[in-house]
Amino acid sequence: MFFLGLFTTSSILLFAQNDKYKDKKHRQENVPQVVQQSYQREYPNYNNSTWDQRNNQWHTRYMDRDHNRNVDVYYDRSGRRVLTQSDWDRDDVPVTVKERIRRKYHDENYNVYRIERPGRGILFQITLGGNNNRRVYFDENGREVRYNNRY
Numbered sequence: 491m492f493f494l495g496l497f498t499t500s501s502i503l504l505f506a507q508n509d510k511y512k513d514k515k516h517r518q519e520n521v522p523q524v525v526q527q528s529y530q531r532e533y534p535n536y537n538n539s540t541w542d543q544r545n546n547q548w549h550t551r552y553m554d555r556d557h558n559r560n561v562d563v564y565y566d567r568s569g570r571r572v573l574t575q576s577d578w579d580r581d582d583v584p585v586t587v588k589e590r591i592r593r594k595y596h597d598e599n600y601n602v603y604r605i606e607r608p609g610r611g612i613l614f615q616i617t618l619g620g621n622n623n624r625r626v627y628f629d630e631n632g633r634e635v636r637y638n639n640r641y
Contacts, residue, residue: 521548524569532571533563547572571608578604578614586632587614594634595626605637613637 521541525548536552543549547564554561554576564573580588583602591597599619606612611629615637618624627637 522567522569525565525567528565528569528571529563574606576604578602583614584630584632587616587628587630590628590632590634591616591618591626 525541529550533552541548541550544564547566549562549564551560551562553559557579559577561574561576563571565571580600580602591600595618597618601617603615603617604612605615605627613635614628614630616626616628618626627635629635
């Protein structure tokens with residue numbers, strides 16, 4: 491009985507893993523050619539074969555070798571990049587943004603996430619420290635803005 495149970499469990503896990511692989515492979519094969527071409531044109535030094543679909547957008551992630559951080563990139567079905575986002579080093583944040591955070595929120599303990607929307611500028615998502623982990627958004631000029639994270 492023990493060996494039968496072990497065999498059954500192993501078989502189920504093997505088939506489930508195989509289905510997961512097939513599903514991932516199916517998504518990879520369904521990435522529109524125009525999306526893959528746009529990615530290769532914009533990021534020629536990064537080969538990527540891992541794609542998934544989120545909110546009707548094609549998503550991939552690469553490791554930025556220059557800054558050692560993950561970068562998420564989103565494309566629409568026509569191959570237009572709609573959003574790029576990544577963790578960001580506080581030392582790389584524009585001085586105007588840092589000064590505004592210090593003056594308005596009196597907080598030096600925060601995390602930064604950089605959001606780039608082609609044609610619409612760059613935003614910095616600031617997650618303030620403390621107990622509330624409040625998120626605020628600033629443009630490159632240090633102006634606080636409202637941000638709806640829909641692409």
